[in-house]
Amino acid sequence: MFRLLLLISFLLLEQDVVAATVAFLDDFERTSLGSDWTVNAVESGASAAISTAVANSGTRSMYTRGGIVYVTSRSIDLSASNFSELSIWVRMGADAYSERPSAGDDLEVDIYLSDGSWKRVALFEGPGNSSGDIYNFSTALPDNALHANFAVRFHQIDGTSNDHDYWHIDDVTVTDYDVGPVVNGLFYDGFERAALGTTDWSISKVDSRSDSSIGTQIASVGTRSMYTRSGEIYVTTRAIDLSPYDFVQMSFWVRSGSDSYSEWPSSGDDLHAEMLLENGTWQRIGTYLGSGSTGGDTYEYYARLPTNAYHSNFKLRFHQIDGSLNNDFWHIDEVLVGHRSPALENIDHYLLTFSDQALTCNAQDVEIKACLNADCSTLYTDDVDVTLTPSGWTGSNTVTISGGTANVSLRQATTGTVTLGATSTTPAADNATQCIINGGTASLSCDMIFSDSGFVFSIPDFLAAKGATGITIQAVKKSDASEACIPAFASVSKTLDFWSDYVSPNSVGRPVSWPVVVNGVSIGASSGTATPISLAFDATGSSIIDVNYADAGQVQVDARYSGSGVDAGLVMTGNNSFVSRPAGMCVSATTICSAGDASCPKFMTAGTAFPLSVQAVAWQTDGDTDFCAGNGSTPNYSATGVGLSAAVLSPSPANSAGAVSPASYDHGAIAAGTHSVSISESEVGVFRFDVTPPSYFGYNLGVFSSEPIGRFYPDHFAVSVSDDGSLAANCSTSTPFSYSGEEITWLVAPQLTITAKNSANVTTQNYTTSGYLKLLVDDIDVANVTADSSAVDGGAVPLSITSIFNTGTLNTTSFGELTYDFSPLDLFTYTREARAEINSFTPDILMSVTDISDSDGVAMPSSPLTFTPLANMDVRFGRLWLEDSYGPEIFDVVMPLRTEYFDGTRYQINLDDSCTAYSSANASVSPTTLTQVDTSSGVVISGVSGASGLVLLAPTSVIGTPDTGKATVTYATPSWLQGDYDNNGSFEDARGTVSFGVYRGHNRVIYRKEIR
Structure with missing residues (x-):
């Protein structure tokens, strides 16, 4: 008995139209199996070999016998095959030439699949209907058998050892058909629907109880399949036209019913698969037996059709030959009839x-x-x-x-x-x-x-707002600009998206963001806001653009082309950065003086900070030198260490160029564009201020100057006493002294040093130049001295002084420095009054300079400058004393005189006075009838006139006058030597009495006092 396990085809009755190649053939016409087969006898007594007992072709065939044995072919390379068939001749043993197999001594045919597993394709059961049964088996190989290591295996399942239970095998053939790999469907039904329908199938019931439809009990693929059941019935496909084709294959899946999903067919309730040949007869191609057991057997049919099936009315039908009501199910799925084209001539x-x-x-x-x-x-x-x-x-x-x-x-x-x-x-x-x-x-x-291709363009650096023109932009290979995008960008117009990116300054702290202008169009500031601009490219793939930017900084221009049409998906980019630099700087202050000389009004004190405005500006015209008139600002310009300096315009020549502080500043980006720099100039004069920015991205911007700014003038005067001076004693023949009430002058006049200073207390050397020296001698104020700073009267009241200051002299001694010399005509006089009658003292005269300020208001500090001149002398409260004199009337009488000073207790002769002069011209006598003053003069020595003095003529020498008597001599006394001789509280001239003819007394008189 032969059972179909996997697939069955039938013996071809006619010559194949499609070419075929025999991949493997063994007719066993030799004495031993050799290397094409491997024998594995599992049981003792089992064997396989070649014999002459029976054959299909020739005289020999291979046999298996005696028990479990495997006979496996060598590997057969089917990897290039699209469709192959396996055909075998099998004959059961018979007593006439061997020994027939018993029940269970079956022969199994297996094939080796690409996943490494063995698949049984046929089972020949022993015993057959009679001994010597012949089977011509042929099957199409499934796709997973078409690999490089395909093999065929014969497996005898059992047998009695020694010379029993034979199976004979001959003409084992594997044929490769030269057809293409694609199966073109002519008819297919996977039954994935609810009803069978009448379009593709027709049903013919022999038994009224029979039935065919689509069910969900079981399926090969998906969830549904067609079934037949319950009695004899035919289910036939529509007509399928196979006449145009040379190679047609057919496949379907069959499974018997089972109690787990339907009901199995009983013995005799078989299913036949049949095809309609061109002669109008039906040929059975498969018989599926009802087992009457558990059911559920699965069968797959896969074979090529013989040439007598290639006609226009080809049909396939399934014929269930019997069954009982609602039982005996057969399930059918994946019915396919398709053709393959013959294999074409292979391309190498x-x-x-x-x-x-x-x-x-x-x-x-x-x-x-x-x-x-x-x-x-x-x-x-x-x-x-x-x-x-x-x-x-x-x-x-x-x-x-x-x-x-x-x-x-x-x-x-x-x-x-x-x-x-x-x-x-x-x-x-x-x-x-x-x-x-x-x-x-x-x-x-x-x-x-x-x-990568992109755009190459080089934007030259330019002056802000002037821009660059005639810039070539070319579509090229990015790494080699010599390779242009031709023909894609030759003589065409393309729309490119342009945008700009800031390189410097970056986004942090950037005060403004002005657009870059390309071809007169302001472009976006990011790729998301890019601006489309159409460019005409020439035959070389080049175009021309103009670029401008009104601010300062380093900016990148990006270009992007996003393709469409044939360029779809193409994105080309390019970028280039440029530096836009300021054309210049506007340097200015709140006040300028075009005259630029000493006639300029005062502006700022030297050394004091003032705001200097500096603005980096854009280009306006070529040759522009006035950057403060009409130029736009460049607010994004920034630089560190911008140099500051000044050039003195006046005075000329100058004693000093001065110094600017600070020497530099940092110019940060600022929206207003103008920096107010707090700056100071140390000197006096009119200046031009220069700003020297550092290199800007490698460019020397130049030096930029202000208009004349000034006049700068000193902040203050520093005044010091260069010489305290010293008082001159009116008498210095011995111990120097002057009398109270006597005018005292300078031995050495005091001297002041007046230095023009800036706010940092640095000398402004230009102040003493012509036109800038604003201090006059009359601008120096000295306070009158009214009292001695130490000497006091008995009531502790300072002694009064009268002072007279005359105009001194003002001289330039060095750059920025003057000296003021007090006048030698200055006078100091201690007031001669009764309370001033004190012991001698050293004068302590405190000088006070109260103000020195010029016409610009430059002044000395508010506190007066005081100093005390040197006084190497005494001030003595003195008087002149005339001694009473007498003598005979026949002789002239000499009246001695002396100078005295008060020592705090009494008057005493001023022994240090060898300076006071006397003269008869200052003396008078009364009455004039007694005597007259003779001409005489002299100087006291050690305070006395000695033997000299005023000479009074003897009365006899005065004709017509009495010869004896007294006369009063009055001396016109300097105010500082007058005395309160009569104790009446006022000072008067000195007086003395002269007596003529008066007894002079005995020479032995020890003491005689004159009371007056």
Whole structure:
């Protein structure tokens, strides 16, 4: 008995139209199995070999016997096959030539699948209906059997040892049919619907109880299948036209019912599969037996059709021959009738020829050939559809090669290396694609390098607001500008998106963000706000742009082209940065003086900070020198260490150029554009202030100057006493002294040093130059001295002084420095009054300079400058004393005189006075009838006149006058030597009495006092 386990085909009755190749054939016409077979006898007594007992062809066949034994073929390479069949001749043993197998001594045919498993395709059961049963078995191999290590195995399941239980095998053949890989469906039904319908199937019931429909009990694929049941019934497909075809295959799935999902068919409730031949007869192609046991057996039919089935009315039908009501199910699924085209002449390989250096902006040309031989000397000239890799081929990734050659082009929007390939299905290429690159030899290396393309342009640096014109922008290979994007950008207009990015200053602290202007259009400040601008590219792939920017800084201009149409997916970018620098700087102050000389009004004290305005400005016109008139600001300009200096314009020549503080400042970006720099100039004069910015991105911007600024003048005068001076004693023949009430002058006049200073107390040397010296001698104020600072009267009241100050002299001694010399005509007089009658003392005269200020208001400090002149002398309260004198009337009488001073207790002779002069011209006598003053003069010595004095003529010498008597002599006394002789509280001239003829007394008189 023969049981179909996997698939069955029938013996072909006619010559095949499609070419076929025998991949394996063994007719066993030899004495031993050899290397094509491997025998594995599992049981003792089991064996396999070649004998002459019986054969299908020739005289020999292979047998198995005696127990469990495996006979396995060598590996058969079916990896290139699209459709192969296995055919075998099998005969059961018989006593006439061997010994028949008993029940259970079955023979199993297995095939080796690509997953490494064995699959049983047929089972021949012993005993057969009678000994010597013959089976001609043929089956199409499933797709997973078409691999390089396919094998056939015969497995005798059991047997009695020694010479029993034979199976004979002959003409084992594996045939490879030259058909294509694709099965083109002519009829298919997977039954994934609710009803069978009448379009594809017709039902003919022999038994009224029979039935056929679609159910969900079981399925091969999906969830539904067709069933037959309950009695005799025919289910037939619609007519299928097979007449145009040379190779048709058919497959379906059958499973018997089972109590787990339906009900199994009983013995005799068989299912037949039949086909309608061109002669109108039905031929059975499969018989599926009702087991009457548990059911659930699965069968798969897969075979090619014989040529007598290739007609226009081909049909397949399923015939259930019996069954009982609601029982005896057969399930059918995945019914397929399809054709395969004959295998075409194989292409050896595809050959691609190209240059491997490509640009993303251009389509790269590629020639493709379909080669029939290894050296491509012969081409496949029929049409063949080839799928090219990678994607991006112009038109389509699939191209039809006609006549053996096609020219295509590849676009890639992104950079990188791509590997080119070509594949086809009908016919397929036997070998991998080869490539000729850059005119070299053919190889399996098929890489093409797409280099980034973009825009190259170089924006020259420019003055802010002046911009740059005539800038060439070119579409090129980014790494090599000599490779232009031609023809893609040749003589066409393209719209590019432009935007700008700040390089410096960056976004942190940037006060303003002004747009860059390209071709007169303000462009966006980010890629998201890019501005489209249409550019006309010439034959070289170049265009011209103009760029301007009104501010200062380093800015990047970005350009981007986003392709569309044939350029879809292409993104080309380019960028270039430029430096926009200020054209100059406006340097100014709140006040300028165009005259630029000493006539300028006062502006600021030297050394005192004032605001200097500095503004970096943009270009206005070429040759511009006045950057404070009409130039726009560049608020983003910034620099550290901007130099500050000044040039003195007046006086000229100057004693000093002075110094600017600070010497530099940091110019930060500021929205207003103008920096107010707190600056000071140390000197007096009119100045031009210069600003020298550092290099700006490598550019020397220059030196920028203000108009004349000034006049700067001193902040104050520093006044010091360079010489305290000293008082002159009126008498210095011994111990120097002067009398109270006597005018005292300078022995050495005091001297002041007056220095013009700035606010930092530094001498302003230019102050003493012509036109800038504003201090006059009359601008020096000295306070009158009214009292001695030490000497006091008995009531502790300072002694009064009268002072007279005359105009001194003012002289320039060095740059910025003057001296003031007090006048030698200055006088100090101690007031002679009764309370001043005190002991002698050293004068303590405190001088006070109260104010020195010029016409600009430059002044000495508010506190008076005081000093005390040196006084190497005494001030003595003195008087002149005339001694009473007497003598005979016949002689002239000399009246001695002396100078005295008060020592705190009494008057005493001023022994230090050898200076006081006397003269008879200052003396008078009364009455004049007694005597007259003779002419005489002299100087006291040690305070006395000695033997000299005033000479009074003897009365006898005065004709007509009495010769004896007294007369009063009055001396016109200097005020400082007058005395309160009569104690009346007032000072008067000195007086003395002269007596003529008066007894002079005895020479032995010891003491005589004159009371008056």
